[in-house]
Amino acid sequence: EAQVTQNPRYLITVTGKKLTVTCSQNMNHEYMSWYRQDPGLGLRQIYYSMNVEVTDKGDVPEGYKVSRKEKRNFPLILESPSPNQTSLYFCASSLSGRGRYEQYFGPGTRLTVT
C-alpha cells in the first residue's frame, strides 16, 4: 500500500530534550516536506526537500532541523524543544517538487512539550 508513515504518533516530552520524528514514504517520491498545523494558523511548512541531500527552509524553520540521506526517509529533529513547538506535525511527499503534483500526507504526530 502506498503510504507515508510517521513515528511516533503521539509524544509528550520536556523542554530541552532532543527528539526526532521519523517520516518514511514507499512511493519513490522525490519531494518531501514537514508541516505543523495549529488552530487558527493552518498548515505551515517547516522544511522541504526536493531530493536526496537537497533541503531548504519553509515558512517556520526556527528550532527544527532535517536531513535527507535516503530518498524514502525525511526525519524532523528538534534539538532543544520548547513549549511553543507543541503542535500537530505532518510529513508529506510528492512525485516532484513542482506544486501541481498531489501531496500525500502522513497520519500526523501530536507533540506536547512541557
Next chain:
Amino acid sequence: QKEVEQDPGPLSVPEGAIVSLNCTYSNSAFQYFMWYRQYSRKGPELLMYTYSSGNKEDGRFTAQVDKSSKYISLFIRDSQPSDSATYLCAMSSNSGYSTLTFGKGTMLLVSP
C-alpha cells in the same frame, strides 16, 4: 493581504443540503487548484484537482475556478454526515518548483 483566504467556519448544515466552500487568493500566477479533505486526527487527503479555470465534477463534488475573480469553490451535493471534516484549498503556480500554498481550512459539520 494573505495569499490565500478561507473562512474557518464552522459551517453547519443538515444532511442533504448543498454545501458551498470558498477560497480567495491574491497571486494571479496560481494555475493549479486543489481541495484537500481532513478528517479529525488524520492527515489531509486530495479530494479534487483543477488546472486553470473552469469546472470539474466528481460524483457529489464539483470544483469551480474563476481566475478573473481569483475565487475558487467546492460544492458538495446531497451532503452526508460522513462529509463532516475540514476542507483545505491549496494552489500553486506553474513557475519552476513552486510549492503548494494552503488555505487555513473550513470546518464542515453535517448533521443527520
